[in-house]
Amino acid sequence: MKPPVFEYHRPASLTEAVDMLGGLENARLLAGGQSLMPMLAMRFAFPDHLIDLNRIPALAGIAEDGGTLRVGAMTRQRDLLDHPVVRARLPMLAEALEQVGHRQTRNRGTVGGSLCHLDPAAELVAVATALDAELEIAGPRGARTLPMAAFPLGFMTPALEPDELLTGLRFALPALPQGACFTEFARRHGDYAIVSAAAILWPRDGRIGRASITLGGVGPVPVRLEAAEAALAGQRADAESFAAAAACCGALDPMDDAQVPAWYRRRLAATLVRRALTTAWERADVR
Amino acid sequence: MHDVTLCLNGDVHRIRVEARRTLLDAIREDCGATGTHAGCEHGVCGACTVLLDGEPVRSCLMFAVQADGRELRTVEGLAKDGVLHKLQQSFIDHHALQCGYCTPGFLMLAAGLIEADPDLSDAALIDGLSANLCRCTGYANIVAAVRAVLGRAPS
Structure with a gap:
C-alpha cells in the first residue's frame, strides 16, 4: 500500500527540529524510516507532519570520549556495527547489531530510531538496557539525560514528552575484565527476536563477581533478571549455577501472541539465558 | 509537491512528487525505470533493492524527496554497451x-x-x-x- 498524505519538513538543525516538533500538530519524527515507513504503508500511522532528521549532521556520529562511547541518535546501525571501538570494546553491541534486520535496513536504520520505536523484541532496546546506556534528550525546556532503564514506560512508549527527541546515547566502555554475550531466537535471521538474552559476567578470583542478565521479548519492556543476577554473585561459574539462574525464567510473565504462546517464550528465555551465560563466561578470559 | 533531482544510473532526472511518493515509485513511475520491482512495499522482501550512494537500501522504505541529490543505481545500470554485467x-x-x-x-x-x-x-x-x-x-x-x-x- 501507499503511505497516507502528510506534510514533509526537513529541518537543518536540532533547534529547528525542536521548534517544529513543539509547533506542529500531530507531527512525527522520521529517522531511518525502517519501521515508520512500513507503518505508514500499512496505514498504522497517520501523521499530519513528518519531520525528517536525516539532514541534521550534528545528530549523527560516533566519538570516544574518556571512558564512554557517544553515539548520535541518527547514527546508522551499520556505522555503529562497523565501528572499531564497538568491535574491540563493546563486542556484545556488535553481536546484537548483526541481528538487527539486514544490510539494506542497517544502512538506513538508526540507533535512536530503533530505541524510540521501542519494539519489545528489538535487539538495540535489549542491548542498550544490558549495557546501561545513558540517553541524551533535547526539548524546548533544554537538554536532559536519562538512564536506559527508565526509558521504556510501557509497550512501545518511551519516556519522551511529545515535544522532546532523543539526540544521542552514551555507552560506558568496560573498565574491568568481563565476558558478554547477546543471543536470540528468531524464526528467520533478521526478523525481530521472539526472545533475546544479553548476559555480562565480571569474574573475580575465578568465580562470578557480578552478573547482568537482560531479556527482550518476554514482556512489554526489557526485563532484568535481578533474582538470577543476585543468585550468581560469588558463585562458581558452572553448569549448575547457570541452570539455577536460567530457572529464574519460570517467574516471567510473557505475553501470548499470534506467533508463539507464553509458555514457549518462558522456555526459550531459560534456554537462551543458559547459553548466554555459558558463552559470556567462555569469553571472560578467566585466569 | 516537491522538486527532486535524482541521479539515476548517471542520468539526471528532475521530477516533481508528493512527499508521500516512495523512492521506489519515483524510480518506476516518474523516472520510467521499471527494472526495479515493487514486491511487498513494506520492507520485507527486498525486491526493490537499489544502490544509494553505492550502498544497498530498500527503495520502498525511503521517500523520493529524501533522495534529492543522491546517486542511485538500479538494474538498468548494470549492463554496459549491451554487455551484461x-x-x-x-x-x-x-x-x-x-x-x-x-x-x-x-x-x-x-x-x-x-x-x-x-x-x-x-x-x-x-x-x-x-x-x-x-x-x-x-x-x-x-x-x-x-x-x-x-x-x-x-x-
Whole structure:
C-alpha cells in the first residue's frame, strides 16, 4: 500500500527540529524510516507532519570520549556495527547489531530510531538496557539525560514528552575484565527476536563477581533478571549455577501472541539465558 | 509537491512528487525505470533493492524527496554497451532465476555486497543475501552465481 498524505519538513538543525516538533500538530519524527515507513504503508500511522532528521549532521556520529562511547541518535546501525571501538570494546553491541534486520535496513536504520520505536523484541532496546546506556534528550525546556532503564514506560512508549527527541546515547566502555554475550531466537535471521538474552559476567578470583542478565521479548519492556543476577554473585561459574539462574525464567510473565504462546517464550528465555551465560563466561578470559 | 533531482544510473532526472511518493515509485513511475520491482512495499522482501550512494537500501522504505541529490543505481545500470554485467551473466549461467521477479533486487544487493568487499566470505555472502526473498526457492543457485563471480568453484 501507499503511505497516507502528510506534510514533509526537513529541518537543518536540532533547534529547528525542536521548534517544529513543539509547533506542529500531530507531527512525527522520521529517522531511518525502517519501521515508520512500513507503518505508514500499512496505514498504522497517520501523521499530519513528518519531520525528517536525516539532514541534521550534528545528530549523527560516533566519538570516544574518556571512558564512554557517544553515539548520535541518527547514527546508522551499520556505522555503529562497523565501528572499531564497538568491535574491540563493546563486542556484545556488535553481536546484537548483526541481528538487527539486514544490510539494506542497517544502512538506513538508526540507533535512536530503533530505541524510540521501542519494539519489545528489538535487539538495540535489549542491548542498550544490558549495557546501561545513558540517553541524551533535547526539548524546548533544554537538554536532559536519562538512564536506559527508565526509558521504556510501557509497550512501545518511551519516556519522551511529545515535544522532546532523543539526540544521542552514551555507552560506558568496560573498565574491568568481563565476558558478554547477546543471543536470540528468531524464526528467520533478521526478523525481530521472539526472545533475546544479553548476559555480562565480571569474574573475580575465578568465580562470578557480578552478573547482568537482560531479556527482550518476554514482556512489554526489557526485563532484568535481578533474582538470577543476585543468585550468581560469588558463585562458581558452572553448569549448575547457570541452570539455577536460567530457572529464574519460570517467574516471567510473557505475553501470548499470534506467533508463539507464553509458555514457549518462558522456555526459550531459560534456554537462551543458559547459553548466554555459558558463552559470556567462555569469553571472560578467566585466569 | 516537491522538486527532486535524482541521479539515476548517471542520468539526471528532475521530477516533481508528493512527499508521500516512495523512492521506489519515483524510480518506476516518474523516472520510467521499471527494472526495479515493487514486491511487498513494506520492507520485507527486498525486491526493490537499489544502490544509494553505492550502498544497498530498500527503495520502498525511503521517500523520493529524501533522495534529492543522491546517486542511485538500479538494474538498468548494470549492463554496459549491451554487455551484461558479470553478475547478470552468472545468474543466467547458474540458473539463478525462474520467474525473475526478485532478480533485480538480488542483483543490486549482490552488487553492493561484492563492491564493498570483493573478498566477502561465504558466511557473509549468505548472511547478506538472506535479506531478500525468492518465492521460486532459487537461493542455492543465487548463492552459486554470486560465488562464481567471486571466483569460487561450486560448493
